[in-house]
Amino acid sequence: MxxxxxxxxxxxxxxxxxxxxxxxxxxxxxxxxxxxxxxxxxxxxxxxxxxxxxxxxxxxxxxxxxxxxxxxxxxxxxxxxxxxxxxxxxxxxxxxxxxxxxxxxxxxxxxxxxxxxxxxxxxxxxxxxxxxxxxxxxxxxxxxxxxxxxxxxxxxxxxxxxxxxxxxxxxxxxxxxxxxxxxxxxxxxxxxxNRIKITVRQKKNRIKKYQILRSNGFHVSLELNEGIQIENELSQIPLLPKINFPFKNIRQVSMNYYGFKFPTDDTIIGVPKIDLLLTFQNPTKIDSLILDLKRQLKFDYPIAGNEIRYGKERLYFQQINSKTIYLSSLNPKGDLTTTSHPFYIKGDLNLLTKMENAGWKGMFIEVLPLFKSTKTLLKKTKSIQYFQTTENEHTIVIPMKKKRxxxxxxxxxxxxxxxx
Structure with a gap:
């Protein structure tokens, strides 16, 4: 019974x-x-x-x-x-x-x-x-x-x-x-x-070249369908301030994520270690986005060339073409490559919960049930593997450690x- x-x-x-x-x-x-x-x-x-x-x-x-x-x-x-x-x-x-x-x-x-x-x-x-x-x-x-x-x-x-x-x-x-x-x-x-296997198959008449970041850290690249409305994808990154970015017409995102850093000074709370490539449906100027960003965050940090300086940290930006922009807290210029698949994911999932210079702030975050559980789960995974099987098909494998x-x-x- x-x-x-x-x-x-x-x-x-x-x-x-x-x-x-x-x-x-x-x-x-x-x-x-x-x-x-x-x-x-x-x-x-x-x-x-x-x-x-x-x-x-x-x-x-x-x-x-x-x-x-x-x-x-x-x-x-x-x-x-x-x-x-x-x-x-x-x-x-x-x-x-x-x-x-x-x-x-x-x-x-x-x-x-x-x-x-x-x-x-x-x-x-x-x-x-x-x-x-x-x-x-x-x-x-x-x-x-x-x-x-x-x-x-x-x-x-x-x-x-x-x-x-x-x-x-x-x-x-x-x-x-x-x-x-x-x-x-x-x-x-x-x-x-002990693993998750994802097979993605495109229609052959849909195959084309996509410009993405060369994969590093935890990497995700995806084409956004017309039905997706993005209010603030970056808000999903731990501790990143919620900002209403004018990003509703993004058609493609490519990201390398390396963790979250707490600066040694108190200029800002923290910054994600990230490279981000955004392709829009319509021509978009990086300058206008930066000005909107400054207005919403209400900061007056100096802009010099292609970077914003806030304390010891930098936010780099670059206009790749009329519809594509690059943002990074690490690298002044994006390392770009191409792929024929609209969805690409690879790398170490543990970077999603990695924190640097956390101190007492990190101790507080570590005890939050959602963060603690997520970190525990991701520690049980191995790096994501990516295989191209045919011209229009690829496979993604997320393996677990110790045959969990x-x-x-x-x-x-x-x-x-x-x-x-």
Whole structure:
């Protein structure tokens, strides 16, 4: 009986995590081709094979790993659940069906919603605690803070959706990118025992050269689809001040990240050690961006040539061409190269939590649950590997140290950010 309770608690938790962390029916995955109903303005589609994932996790945790820490934390979460917390049983959805995230254009806005199979066609049994509605045998959950008329959206989906056919690939996560209604790229994520494998395949007619930074440190380069709106990507870097950069029309980002540095003087709180290459959709002048940056940060540090001086630190900037600019806290000039793949990632993930000259500030940050858990998880990974397999396909591998189980480490990480 106790073992049965453990299975039930684990199952509920895993699905709750997938749904509400936003990681996000189609026909059965056993078909030769996958039939996916999508709005004709879809920009990005993500499909998570939740049933397949759950079977692997439950079997592994109960009969292979048998880690008591996991069940103790699950029990603590269950005991701390409040009466007014959302009851998943009231949502009228089948969490054993594939979980889908759809990002599309709707009334000039970019809209995201979660989609699952409905347990019943009777919409009256579904508790409307969040914006959700049914279309046929599927339930949609709108992932937006803006006010949206559910009736209008439902009607729009019925009128503007069509069937998209995709090859059936038995992987945990399947992603498709679209542009102007046409598929341009597919990605498949396989979570193996001690590594994550990502395969990215472009349409051959989409192959072109991209100018990026030569990889160093922790490197990421990606092309931004038309559906992505960037308010402040740099705000995701630890301790970087939140600034409303005029970066809404960026089409490509290339970054080398080396950690976060606390200066020895008190001129500024800290600075990310970073090289950043930004390519815009329209011509953009670096001078105007620097002036806007100074205005928002309300500083009056001197500008000399292509650098801003603040104490012993420097912010270097360079106009590469009419649409591309380079920013760096380390190197006056960008070391550039080219690639034929719009998504490129490589290097040591541990640099994301690296701090220099931290002192008492670092001691305070180290005890924050999210930072502490993230640092612990990243220490268990090896450097990301990148392989080009064909002209239009490449593979990214994130290996774990000491043959650690990927699913187990991810679940422990999520739990540690919720319970401490």
């Amino acid at each position: 106790n073992k049965l309770k453990e299975i039930s608690v684990l199952a509920i938790f895993v699905f709750a995590t997938i749904v509400f962390s936003g990681i996000v029916k189609s026909k059965s995955a056993n078909q030769q081709k996958l039939e996916i109903i999508l709005p004709d303005s879809t920009v990005r589609y993500t499909r998570i094979e939740s049933s397949f994932i759950l079977k692997k996790i439950v079997f592994n945790e109960l009969f292979v790993i048998k880690d008591k820490r996991l069940f103790e934390k699950l029990k603590l979460i269950s005991e701390n659940q409040k009466e007014n917390d959302l009851n998943l049983d009231e949502l009228n959805v089948d969490f054993f069906s594939p979980i889908e995230i759809i990002e599309c254009k709707y009334k000039s806005e970019t809209l995201q919603f979660l989609r699952l199979n409905s347990m019943s066609k009777d919409e009256s049994i579904s508790k409307k605690t969040i914006l959700n509605f049914q279309v046929g045998e599927q339930t949609y959950f709108v992932l937006s803070e803006k006010k949206i008329n559910a009736i209008e959206l439902k009607k729009w989906l019925q009128q503007h959706s069509k069937v998209h056919y995709s090859p059936t690939i038995h992987k945990e996560i399947h992603l498709i990118s679209f542009k102007n209604g046409k598929e341009i790229e597919q990605s498949n994520v396989s979570i193996l025992k 189980d990927v699913y187990h480490e991810l679940i422990l990480y999520i739990l540690s950010t919720q319970v401490d």
